[in-house]
Amino acid sequence: MKAESRRWRTFGRTVAVVALLAAPLAAPAASTVTGGVIRFVGMIVAPPMQISGDTAPIGVAVGSASVAGQRFSRTVTFSAPPGVVSGADVALEVNGGTQSRDLVAARFVDGTGRVATARDGHYAVDRAGGVLSLNAKRTDTDTRVTVVVSYD
Numbered sequence: 478m479k480a481e482s483r484r485w486r487t488f489g490r491t492v493a494v495v496a497l498l499a500a501p502l503a504a505p506a507a508s509t510v511t512g513g514v515i516r517f518v519g520m521i522v523a524p525p526m527q528i529s530g531d532t533a534p535i536g537v538a539v540g541s542a543s544v545a546g547q548r549f550s551r552t553v554t555f556s557a558p559p560g561v562v563s564g565a566d567v568a569l570e571v572n573g574g575t576q577s578r579d580l581v582a583a584r585f586v587d588g589t590g591r592v593a594t595a596r597d598g599h600y601a602v603d604r605a606g607g608v609l610s611l612n613a614k615r616t617d618t619d620t621r622v623t624v625v626v627s628y629d
Contacts, residue, residue: 526565526606527556528626550613553624556588556606563629564603569611570623580620582612 530553555565571580585593588605600609613620 525628526561526602526626527558529554551611551622553609553611554606555602555609557604561604564601565629566627567600567602567609568598568625568627570625572619572621580614580618581622582614584610586610 530551532551555567567585569581569583583595585595585600585602585607587593587603587607593600593607600607609624611622
């Protein structure tokens with residue numbers, strides 16, 4: 478019973494994080510944001526990684542654009558609870574398919590502190606976790622980023 482309850486709490490947190498990450502990186506403060514789709518395919522058969530998203534702290538910049546009073550940076554943190562033995566593949570989908578490097582600067586630092594480069598647009602996240610920093614490169618384009626996580 479406790480395991481089932483924990484699974485539902487984990488599922489709820491995952492849904493909340495996915496909804497948070499679906500929000501645009503560059504939404505002006507005066508505008509409203511509508512829409513968004515959350516879609517799950519497959520089945521998670523092992524404990525999932527814990528994923529959280531937040532605005533990037535002051536001083537974190539990866540070739541980002543800036544406008545006074547607006548933040549165009551987000552961080553996504555991956556961590557593994559005890560019992561996770563495999564990792565995940567993380568990819569970015571920007572504005573429904575645009576090449577991510579054209580609109581978003583991304584940097585992944587793994588759980589050991591090493592900067593990892595993307596391989597064909599994908600980052601390998603192992604059980605040590607890591608932090609993915611995302612920054613909009615332009616302020617004149619509405620940049621929506623979907624972080625796609627596929628478990629190994």
